[in-house]
Amino acid sequence: MKTLLGPILHRDEYTRWIEREANGWLDEAVFAPLDAAMEDERLNENDNSFVAAALIAGTIWYAAGVFGGEFDSKISRELRMFGATLAADGTFRLPDWKLTIPLRSAIAYASHRSRYAHGGVVTIADTILDNVKKAVLGIGAALIFLRILSDLEIQSRLALDHRTELPVAIGKPVSSAAQEREFDDRLKKITADALEDLKKKVADNLADGGRPDKLKAIVAAWKTKLRSRIATEAEHQAAIVVTAHRRELARRLGISEYIWQTMEDSKVRKCHRLLNGKTFNWDNPPVIDDRTGFRGNPGDSANCRCHPRLILTEAERAA
Numbered sequence: 211m212k213t214l215l216g217p218i219l220h221r222d223e224y225t226r227w228i229e230r231e232a233n234g235w236l237d238e239a240v241f242a243p244l245d246a247a248m249e250d251e252r253l254n255e256n257d258n259s260f261v262a263a264a265l266i267a268g269t270i271w272y273a274a275g276v277f278g279g280e281f282d283s284k285i286s287r288e289l290r291m292f293g294a295t296l297a298a299d300g301t302f303r304l305p306d307w308k309l310t311i312p313l314r315s316a317i318a319y320a321s322h323r324s325r326y327a328h329g330g331v332v333t334i335a336d337t338i339l340d341n342v343k344k345a346v347l348g349i350g351a352a353l354i355f356l357r358i359l360s361d362l363e364i365q366s367r368l369a370l371d372h373r374t375e376l377p378v379a380i381g382k383p384v385s386s387a388a389q390e391r392e393f394d395d396r397l398k399k400i401t402a403d404a405l406e407d408l409k410k411k412v413a414d415n416l417a418d419g420g421r422p423d424k425l426k427a428i429v430a431a432w433k434t435k436l437r438s439r440i441a442t443e444a445e446h447q448a449a450i451v452v453t454a455h456r457r458e459l460a461r462r463l464g465i466s467e468y469i470w471q472t473m474e475d476s477k478v479r480k481c482h483r484l485l486n487g488k489t490f491n492w493d494n495p496p497v498i499d500d501r502t503g504f505r506g507n508p509g510d511s512a513n514c515r516c517h518p519r520l521i522l523t524e525a526e527r528a529a
């Protein structure tokens with residue numbers, strides 16, 4: 211007689227637990243010093259010229275006879291007063307030789323501040339890079355992995371529904387310490403690569419005129435992208451724990467086969483939908499990526515929510 215065991219799911223919380231810790235680290239070790247460096251460059255706006263203040267703050271800029279950026283009524287009025295004319299494309303035109311001395315110095319000052327701000331970001335990126343490479347991150351990932359493992363153990367007991375005595379500490383063979391090290395290394399690598407990328411983008415922006423508003427946008431977009439990479443990695447790390455646990459549970463119970471089970475919703479990828487309900491052997495998994503021909507068990511590919519339904523046979527139960 212064959213019994214189908216209940217599912218052991220990769221619950222969303224697992225990823226969230228890892229992600230939360232990783233984001234906490236990111237905020238403290240990477241974003242806070244970066245923000246502080248940007249904050250240093252925040253420019254006081256107690257200037258009596260709106261145009262000069264906007265130039266310095268980077269909301270407007272001047273190059274080759276053209277003022278570009280965001281003009282409010284005060285700035286527009288002042289620019290007209292200086293003799294600038296509004297062009298059809300929304301910029302103000304004022305030839306170089308018509309610039310007043312205060313405007314000239316504001317432009318020069320803005321350009322100086324901008325170079326300084328760009329340099330500041332690159333310097334702090336280097337410092338963070340150094341710290342990330344040197345230090346143990348110490349985000350306590352081992353504890354989170356243990357927490358996931360104990361939840362998986364509860365899931366396993368429910369899946370077995372007391373049909374079989376579950377070996378004590380089924381999840382323990384997955385070394386949370388080893389995985390913590392791996393996660394640490396991955397996080398370092400992702401962050402270091404991202405910081406190199408940021409330095410390049412900042413340097414490019416400086417070469418491109420060094421507009422401070424663009425610098426801010428670059429840093430903001432970069433932060434979003436890094437957060438999303440960390441989220442992907444958290445998902446991946448959680449999947450490793452879950453799939454290893456399922457495999458270990460099957461091994462302990464002497465189960466060699468499982469039925470492929472998808473979430474049966476519209477998000478399931480086509481090639482996994484075709485596997486739904488079919489029986490496979492752990493050691494001879496099906497192709498799970500049509501493009502690469504990669505073979506694997508449920509949960510082995512990125513963002514795969516499929517899970518194996520373990521088949522317990524009478525003989526195995528007696529064993």
Ligand SMILES: [Zn+2]
Binds near residue numbers: 479482509514515516
């Ligand atoms: Zn899947």
